[in-house]
Amino acid sequence: xxxxxxxxxxxxxxxxxxxxxxxxxxxxxxxxxxxxxxxxxxxxxxxxxxxxxxxxxxxxxxxxxxxxxxxxxxxxxxxxxxxxxxxxxxxxxxxxxxxxxxxxxxxxxxxxxxxxxxxxxxxxxxxxxxxxxxxxxxxxxxxxxxxxxxxxxxxxxxxxxxxxxxxxxxxxxxxxxxxxxxxxxxxxxxxxxxxxxxxxxxxxxxxxxxxxxxxxxxxxxxxxxxxxxxxxxxxxxxxxxxxxxxxxxxxxxxxxxxxxxxxxxxxxxxxxxxxxxxxxxxxxxxxxxxxxxxxxxxxxxxxxxxxxxxxxxxxxxxxxxxxxxxxxxxxxxxxxxx
Amino acid sequence: xxxxxxxxxxxxxxxxxxxxxxxxxxxxxxxxxxxxxxxxxxxxxxxxxxxxxxxxxxxxxxxxxxxxxxxxxxxxxxxxxxxxxxxxxxxxxxxxxxxxxxxxxxxxxx
Amino acid sequence: xxxxxxxxxxxxxxxxxxxxxxxxxxxxxxxxxxxxxxxxxxxxxxxxxxxxxxxxxxxxxxxxxxxxxxxxxxxxxxxxxxxxxxxxxxxxxxxxxxxxxxxxxxxxxxxxxxxxxxxxxxxxxxxxxxxxxxxxxxxxxxxxxxxxxxxxxxxxxxxxxxxxxxxxxxxxxxxxxxxxxxxxxxxxxxxxxxxxxxxxxxxxxxxxxxxxxxxxxxxxxxxxxxxxxxxxxxxxxxxxxxxxxxxxxxxxxxxxxxxxxxxxxxxxxxxxxxxxxxxxxxxxxxxxxxxxxxxxxxxxxxxxxxxxxxxxxxxxxxxxxxxxxxxxxxxxxxxxxx
Numbered sequence: 001x002x003x004x005x006x007x008x009x010x011x012x013x014x015x016x017x018x019x020x021x022x023x024x025x026x027x028x029x030x031x032x033x034x035x036x037x038x039x040x041x042x043x044x045x046x047x048x049x050x051x052x053x054x055x056x057x058x059x060x061x062x063x064x065x066x067x068x069x070x071x072x073x074x075x076x077x078x079x080x081x082x083x084x085x086x087x088x089x090x091x092x093x094x095x096x097x098x099x100x101x102x103x104x105x106x107x108x109x110x111x112x113x114x115x116x117x118x119x120x121x122x123x124x125x126x127x128x129x130x131x132x133x134x135x136x137x138x139x140x141x142x143x144x145x146x147x148x149x150x151x152x153x154x155x156x157x158x159x160x161x162x163x164x165x166x167x168x169x170x171x172x173x174x175x176x177x178x179x180x181x182x183x184x185x186x187x188x189x190x191x192x193x194x195x196x197x198x199x200x201x202x203x204x205x206x207x208x209x210x211x212x213x214x215x216x217x218x219x220x221x222x223x224x225x226x227x228x229x230x231x232x233x234x235x236x237x238x239x240x241x242x243x244x245x246x247x248x249x250x251x252x253x254x255x256x257x258x259x260x261x262x263x264x265x266x267x268x269x270x271x272x273x274x275x276x277x278x279x280x281x282x283x284x285x286x287x288x289x290x291x292x293x294x295x296x297x298x299x300x301x302x303x304x305x306x307x308x309x310x311x312x313x314x315x316x317x318x319x320x321x322x323x324x325x326x327x328x329x330x331x332x333x334x335x336x337x338x
Numbered sequence: 339x340x341x342x343x344x345x346x347x348x349x350x351x352x353x354x355x356x357x358x359x360x361x362x363x364x365x366x367x368x369x370x371x372x373x374x375x376x377x378x379x380x381x382x383x384x385x386x387x388x389x390x391x392x393x394x395x396x397x398x399x400x401x402x403x404x405x406x407x408x409x410x411x412x413x414x415x416x417x418x419x420x421x422x423x424x425x426x427x428x429x430x431x432x433x434x435x436x437x438x439x440x441x442x443x444x445x446x447x448x
Numbered sequence: 449x450x451x452x453x454x455x456x457x458x459x460x461x462x463x464x465x466x467x468x469x470x471x472x473x474x475x476x477x478x479x480x481x482x483x484x485x486x487x488x489x490x491x492x493x494x495x496x497x498x499x500x501x502x503x504x505x506x507x508x509x510x511x512x513x514x515x516x517x518x519x520x521x522x523x524x525x526x527x528x529x530x531x532x533x534x535x536x537x538x539x540x541x542x543x544x545x546x547x548x549x550x551x552x553x554x555x556x557x558x559x560x561x562x563x564x565x566x567x568x569x570x571x572x573x574x575x576x577x578x579x580x581x582x583x584x585x586x587x588x589x590x591x592x593x594x595x596x597x598x599x600x601x602x603x604x605x606x607x608x609x610x611x612x613x614x615x616x617x618x619x620x621x622x623x624x625x626x627x628x629x630x631x632x633x634x635x636x637x638x639x640x641x642x643x644x645x646x647x648x649x650x651x652x653x654x655x656x657x658x659x660x661x662x663x664x665x666x667x668x669x670x671x672x673x674x675x676x677x678x679x680x681x682x683x684x685x686x687x688x689x690x691x692x693x694x695x696x697x698x699x700x701x702x703x704x705x706x707x708x709x710x711x712x713x714x715x716x717x718x719x720x721x722x723x724x725x726x727x728x729x730x731x732x733x734x735x736x737x738x739x740x741x742x743x744x745x746x747x748x749x750x751x752x753x754x755x756x757x758x759x760x761x762x763x764x765x766x767x768x769x770x771x772x773x774x775x776x777x778x779x780x781x782x783x784x785x786x
Contacts, residue, residue, distance in 0.1 A: 220403060
């Protein structure tokens with residue numbers, strides 16, 4: 001039986017593992033954290049229709065019966081032996097893999113790097129992940145009852161050369177609009193402001209979500225990036241931006257500011273990729289695929305494959321499609337089908 | 339008082355803490371479409387009055403959202419109610435009715 | 449405000465500050481506006497702390513005001529700066545410290561420009577040789593004088609006679625710190641604590657017993673600018689910025705303001721009088737203004753210098769309320785006797 005190592009137990013890793021297992025391979029899934037699911041396990045509901053993340057994750061996990069997976073496991077070393085890769089994990093397991101799939105996903109941009117927004121300094125500044133956690137658990141002292149005004153900042157650590165990430169993280173606009181509507185469901189009287197530069201509502205149902213945010217929830221969209229956040233004597237946030245549509249500076253006092261942290265390549269995954277010499281190919285930090293259009297699942301090395309957000313920001317359905325595509329590509333590779 | 343020959347420059351900053359939410363709610367009640375504008379500018383581009391007067395439906399909506407309804411009323415004074423903006427609006431906003439509604443809500447507020 | 453969050457940022461922006469042996473250059477305007485500050489700096493560093501700070505009467509202005517008023521080109525100011533560096537080299541020093549923030553900004557800008565464009569440095573070398581028959585070496589280390597007092601803040605605290613504590617209430621004095629724009633906004637990595645949450649003055653205030661106030665417009669410019677004040681038709685906007693700062697700090701009821709720039713203390717001090725005349729509004733206690741100090745003056749006060757030897761009689765806003773709160777004795781009769 002052929003061995004396939006899948007690195008990363010998020011949605012792409014789970015889906016690819018399930019598919020490869022069905023195709024008859026011995027799959028070894030390596031996950032660094034104590035649970036499967038990656039960021040999805042921390043999310044509450046999913047855009048555009050608000051499906052609970054939990055339901056999707058449960059479905060995925062139910063499909064991996066028979067896949068060997070290791071939690072709290074890291075790839076300690078990986079190198080080529082003849083035609084297969086010798087993968088040594090930190091738990092002492094060694095696998096001789098016929099192919100390796102990177103589904104290492106993304107890290108959220110560390111929002112404290114945008115110092116002017118005061119994440120970690122001003123109490124009422126939180127991130128998209130913090131808010132998802134609040135939706136899930138309703139536990140976060142920073143989200144208080146009866147807020148008057150709440151703001152969302154799009155593109156935090158995205159489209160920002162000084163933050164080191166020039167690219168668009170793709171999913172934050174839709175996440176912001178989803179969260180803005182959800183916060184209005186929680187607090188119907190709150191005034192919600194979304195500070196955006198361009199609204200990138202590219203996917204099916206996204207534009208409807210935007211329209212609904214305006215029409216049904218009265219969310220105010222302000223075209224301008226927040227430039228500075230401060231705290232007043234009542235511990236409320238004072239936010240400065242420009243309303244670029246009227247060309248005037250704007251000031252607003254908020255009870256909560258949510259930063260839409262973007263995606264960057266997973267640092268743990270990058271470390272493993274370094275050992276194979278495939279880490280630094282893309283100048284945006286993501287892994288470079290063999291070909292930008294036709295061979296998205298192939299790395300520049302034989303037998304090493306990619307799926308999901310390790311090759312650039314992706315939505316969940318994007319990642320799942322790539323996972324299935326990668327399973328087929330790996331199958332073709334192992335069978336010697338060109 | 340000492341004459342210095344200069345005075346404090348007024349601030350051009352918009353304070354969103356000071357918008358009138360009640361009046362805006364009245365407007366939304368009369369014409370809910372006001373919420374649908376995505377600032378594409380089609381209305382202003384095709385406006386009969388807009389080339390010769392400061393008329394702009396897009397800007398008027400924005401001014402109202404920013405709490406500057408007097409500017410919005412001034413901006414709509416040149417409107418001929420020709421209806422071209424209603425034709426071109428991609429979000430199917432009933433702009434003619436919106437203009438009348440803005441006048442109704444904010445004129446009476448004077 | 450989460451203090452630990454600020455500490456994290458401060459630890460990211462700690463620059464190396466050599467302990468001793470500096471070539472000191474004065475500011476062209478501070479000697480008129482705050483005549484004893486530089487004298488106090490030299491007295492504290494040389495005589496109280498026993499450090500080597502050398503100055504020569506042959507140094508000149510850096511040309512910063514003319515440069516920022518667009519009356520001389522950058523190349524001219526660079527040549528002036530090169531001449532100062534030549535003097536430093538002649539007297540055997542490698543560490544350069546300047547009293548002025550705009551000088552510090554201009555020196556930093558010059559050194560960074562030369563690093564990017566070595567051909568420009570070569571041209572300045574030629575200019576200096578043609579005009580003065582001098583050769584220069586770049587300083588190994590560049591500091592602003594407030595960096596030095598920050599470095600020595602605990603040594604000063606150890607010798608202090610007074611603390612920034614209200615002796616009537618036993619509570620720390622509430623201190624507004626104002627950092628000159630050219631200290632850290634252009635090159636945050638060259639400042640202590642970065643540009644968003646600078647620590648250089650906050651560190652002194654903490655070491656000497658005071659409490660730092662973080663008010664919404666803390667990062668805002670004092671409004672001086674250069675042409676903005678120097679041309680009368682622009683003065684209204686210079687003033688409006690100072691007004692904005694005072695309106696923002698008013699609810700916190702500050703006892704005093706400390707600054708590290710030549711222009712800021714002058715304008716924060718004098719504009720309070722202008723605002724009171726124009727608007728009938730004052731921000732301090734009993735219809736007076738909030739006293740404004742340079743960091744050298746405050747260092748001198750805590751070390752027990754006679755307030756009138758520190759030149760505090762030159763301030764528009766009388767320093768007496770602060771002296772009374774701390775318990776520093778002074779002779780009202782001697783205020784204007786030099």
